[in-house]
Amino acid sequence: MQTFAAIDIGSNSCRLKIGRVVQHQLKILHEDREVTRLGGSVFETGLVSPESMAATLDALKRFYRATQLHGADKVRAVATAAMREARNARAFLAWVRDETGWDVEIISGLEEGRLIHRGIMNNEPGTAGRCLLIDVGGGSCEISLSEHKRIKETVSVPLGAVRLTEEFLHSDPPSKEDIARLKQFIARELGRAERRVKPVKVQIVIATSGTAAALSEASHLVEKQCSDKKENITPTQNVRKLTNKLTKMKNEERMNVQGVGPRRSEIIVAGSHVFAELLEGYALPGFRYSPMGLRDGILAQMLAEQDPRASAHQQFERDRWESVLETCHRYGIDPRQAEPVRQHAAQLFRDLDPVHKLPSEYLTWLETAAMLRDIGKFMNYQGYHRHAQYIIANSEIFGFTPTQRVITSAIARYLGKSRPEPTGRTMRQVPPEDHEHVRRAVVLLRLAVALNQDRASDVLRVKVRVYPKQVLLEIMPGRTGAELELWSLRKESAYFHEVFRRDLFVTLV
Incomplete structure (x- = not known):
């Protein structure tokens, strides 16, 4: 286990x-x-x-x-x-x-929001409908809209309790002027967030982090009868009353409040104002606290990456692939045109497994690189492979760690005349233990691209035969023939031999 x-x-x-x-x-x-x-x-x-x-x-x-x-x-x-x-x-x-x-x-604020969402959806009951998730941390606040356990939109704003305390609250208790500036800043940032995350017809609001836990536990201080014990909801009016009460207290008083404690007391005023302004500004009835969060x-x-039989695996793979497709749309790539290259790349990965011996996770990086290989044309057609590498490595693609994005970007980078060299700018970002893996994946993607020379719908079929010292690709021509693909594949034979130490032969059948 x-x-x-x-x-x-x-x-x-x-x-x-x-x-x-x-x-x-x-x-x-x-x-x-x-x-x-x-x-x-x-x-x-x-x-x-x-x-x-x-x-x-x-x-x-x-x-x-x-x-x-x-x-x-x-x-x-x-x-x-x-x-x-x-x-x-x-x-x-x-x-x-x-x-x-x-x-x-x-990790970025958006990746933080996505992981928090995944932790809650995997562990909290009653989240199948339309949910708003709020996480007020120390440095930022992540707000996510979820529907049917799938994230619809997420935004990260600089409304962390530690940050706001350091920037705005300079006396104890805080002055009216400090609180006014704090509330003005919170309102401005929440206004920006609402342009992306519109909490319309939200069925439940779930809040995580220490501030939410403190407010939920301390809400007994104000009108117990307002709390919905059955659903464990902390009403917005309680949050506002509690916020006003805490704001007037000195730190020594706040630290004795049940649920707040000595360390939370220093930052609870700023955090509670974020919650009060957010709940009121979005016209939300209250929130339910969840102990789940980023770690979950x-x-x-x-678990999803390591155990294909886990219930989270399929959802994780769907979320990750949807993010790839969203990235395609954002940069003007038609997934239907990229799909044949992805299919051939996946087939070559499986059929040439005895030759390339790549780790299984490289299938995902290869397929993603196949879909996003032309993304650099969004910036400039000239040198677009370099632009593609930069965009993939630096884009928000949910489910991909920074290292995984770097590896994927390197696979997409070397589809022109250049080759992956350990001292090259791109390969210096790749972990040394992955250099040879990237070289092998690049060859597979180059073959997949060669199999698709501006074909709109007439996708070629290919059969792979692996022998001890050579590899044979048998191409079944489409309606328009396969001469251009045959020529392109044979151009790759020298590099194939350099990487795999096997001869590559291509024939029409």
């Missing part, structure tokens, strides 16, 4: 969750959390302070010991808003790598 660990290095706290796969589902073995306030100095100076670094690293070392104790087979650590903005993020993450061996991913989404994705 495999064991996975998910680590969320947030702007306010670090969190760990470890789960073991039991009958294609995750059984949680261990959880841990430490408030490190990593974003406190970042949002003020643009740098992670030495004190925050040390506190975060101490927590991560404890997490590391827990992963060793529970025998985690795979660990995925992600960092969010603070690391997205810190100028010394790379130095800090290099320090983390030296101490733990983990390569921490800095990471674990769900790890």
Whole structure:
């Protein structure tokens, strides 16, 4: 049974969750959390302070010991808003790598929202309808609209509780002027968010993170009878009354409020104002708190990637492929024209498996590169392979980590005269252990492209025969023949031999 660990290095706290796969589902073995306030100095100076670094690293070392104790087979650590903005993020993450061996991913706000959505949808009941998800973290706020457990839209805005506290609240209790500026900033950012996420006919609002937990637990302070105990809903009017009450308190008073505590008390005013303004501005009745979040989404994705029989696998694959198709549309690619190349690339991947010996996940990277190979023409036809590499590596493609996007972009890059060289600009971004894999995948995609020379509908059929020292491609001509494809494939024979050390022969049958 495999064991996975998910680590969320947030702007306010670090969190760990470890789960073991039991009958294609995750059984949680261990959880841990430490408030490190990593974003406190970042949002003020643009740098992670030495004190925050040390506190975060101490927590991560404890997490590391827990992963060793529970025998985690795979660990995925992600960092969010603070690391997205810190100028010394790379130095800090290099320090983390030296101490733990983990390569921490800095994920975008949109990827953060997608993973939170996946964590909630996999674990929370009553989410089959139209749902609005709200996560107010330390550095950012992710707002997502979900329908039938599929994400429709997500947006990330700079409304984290730590960030807002550092930028706007300079006295204790905060002054009326500070609160007025805070509310004005929140309203502006929520107005921008509403242009993308329109909460029309929302059936349920689910909120995650520490601020939501505190507000949900502390709502007993204001009109208990307003709370819907059956659905565990915290009404908007309670949130507003509680927000006003907390705003007038000093920190010493806030830290004694049940559900708030000594560390949350420092940032609860800013976080509660975000919730109050959002719920009122969007005319929402209230929210239901969920303890699920980013870590659960990471674990769900790890399970989906590793276990094809898990219930999350098919949904994850659908979401990821829909994101690829959405990227096609965004950059003017007709998926119907790219589809034959994808089909041939997938066939060659399967039929030439004894030759290329690529890891199974490379089928996804290859198919994605086949669909997006012409994306660079959106910028400029000249040098479009270079433009394609840049767009793929830097675009938001849900379900792809930054490393996976880099690998996919490298496969799409080398379809012209250039070849993948270890010292080249593109290949320097690819992990060294994947260099040979990329070279082999590039050859497969070049063959798939050669099989489709401006064919609108007359797709060729190909049969692959593998011999100890050679590979034979038997092409069945379409209505318009296959001379151009035959010529294009034979041009690839020299590079095929260079990479695979086998002769490539192409014949018409």
